[in-house]
Amino acid sequence: MERGSDEAPNKSCKDVLKSKSIFGGKVVIFGGDFRQILPVIRKGSRQQIVNASLCPSYIWYHCRVLRLIRNLRLTIGQPSADIEETKKFSKWPIGIGERKVGGPNEGTTKIELSDDLLIEQCDDTIIKIIQFVYPDILNSSQDPTYFQQRGLLASTNEVIHEINDHLLEFIPGDPVKYLSSAPAAKSDYTDGNADPTLYSTEILNGLKISGLPNHKLILKVSVPVMLLRNFNQKRAYAITLGFTLFL
Structure with missing residues (x-):
């Protein structure tokens, strides 16, 4: 939670409501764990990151901390x-x-x-984790609540993709491969003579971006999926992209 994004609305509320009280006297609720959600300061030191959070702000002295017990x-x-x-x-x-x-x-x-x-010593630790988190997946994969009550977290997207591939093998059925189709648009900052190899199809298909599915997506019937994003907001009925395994 970045202090600037909270101090600016505070000043606006004071001006609109013509009050000197914090947020113009209105009750504002901040949610989240400050130890987990820190502001992103590009190439910032630890001191700069902490100073950009809400705790060093003057607003913090007017806050009342409520804890879930x-x-x-x-x-x-x-x-x-x-x-x-x-x-x-x-x-x-x-x-x-x-x-x-x-x-x-x-x-x-x-x-x-x-x-x-x-994890006990084994040949494949990922298989061991999957068997622990998703026991009896062969007989329970048709139950919609089975995956809702379980989840796996990982530090990198590469590990998530590897877990998805292993988990997909446990689910019965024939896999179906889907490939994305998105040609590169001409940049507004070039004269049109840019080297086309810089944006070749192979490079674009090899990109793995957080929040977006990979170029190649393998699914099976009854495999849960989650919609990530609808790029075409004006045509809400046209879902253009965004399914990945829901773990």
Whole structure:
């Protein structure tokens, strides 16, 4: 959350409502975890990134922090033993972020992981993870709620694509390959004599951009997909792009 994007509406509300109070006396709710969502400062240092967040802003001194103390999604209808285990685990990553786990440190320390968080030695760790997160996928792939209750996170898109390819092999059916079709448009900043090899089809098809599906998309019948983006907003009925495996 960037402080400039919050201080500017504050000044506008004061001018419109002709009030000296924060946001013109209106109640404004900020949501999110500041430890996870930091402003992006291009080539910025740690001090610059922290200074650009909401906490150093003068608005922060007028805020009241409200904390959620109960995870309703993971506790309703669950046995008491599972609820206690969920509470215990939720405190562990927070303790790491607050440097309460692993002893005093200045950014580097050793943290002991529980045995239930570790992957046993195997030939293919990705297959092991899939079998743990998606047990009995062969018989449960037709259930729409099966994938809604499970998910996998990864640090890079390459790992996600590799997991998708492995997961697709577990789902029965014949795969169907779809290829994108998007010719390169002439740049407005060139005289039309640019080298066409700079924007060749091979280069464009090899791009892997966050938020967009790859050039080659392989699907099967009953495989869940998720619409990422509709590029043609004026023709909302024309869905032009954007399906990927929903994990």
